[in-house]
Amino acid sequence: MAEVRRAYGAAWWHLALLVGCFAVTGWIALRLAGEPTAGRMLLWFVGAVVAHDLVLFPAYATLDRLLRRAGPSARNHVRVPAYGAALLFGLFLPGVLGLGDGTYSAATGLTPEPLLGRWLVLSAVLFAVSGLLYAVRRLRHRGR
Incomplete structure (x- = not known):
């Protein structure tokens, strides 16, 4: 071994x-x-890898470096809601961007127009709750 x-x-x-x-x-x-759509799936997969590795990763690594100066506590209070918002954005990407209207409407009987507003509101709530928790933690720490 x-x-x-x-x-x-x-x-x-x-x-x-x-x-x-x-x-x-x-x-x-x-x-x-x-599968007849294997080429399209491969193209989307390669595109997602390239977009993540060449665009998204450098962007959020740079933002994380900037947040590192604020201290670990503040950084985590920004990271968690940002990851939550990004995960929800990725999950509901076609609807949030208004793509695939016919598919979404055929599957659900609804229109995707309210998805962008709902995602924005939910993201704002995530950041607001995280900011409130951060403020409470800072006040408790200051009181000691």
């Missing part, structure tokens, strides 16, 4: 887990290869 660790650079179970992940990924790729 020491030889595997020295040659691979990590524990044997890490290598086994990685091989298992590649096996599952290969199985999924084989299953999707016969």
Whole structure:
């Protein structure tokens, strides 16, 4: 086992887990290869990877560095609602941006117009609650 660790650079179970992940990924790729929309799915996947790695990651890493100056407590009170808002945005992206009107309407019988406003309100509530918690924590700390 020491030889595997020295040659691979990590524990044997890490290598086994990685091989298992590649096996599952290969199985999924084989299953999707016969789909008529496989090319579009691959294009969207590659586009999402490029957009995240070249645009989004540098942007939020830079913002996190700027927040680091405010201290760890304040940084976490901005991070949590920002992650929540980003997760909700990604989850409801077509509706928030007004894309796929026909699909959404056919599936639900509703229009996607209120989704942007609802996402903005929910994001504002997340930041407001986090700001309120931060203010309460600061006041408690100041009182001691």
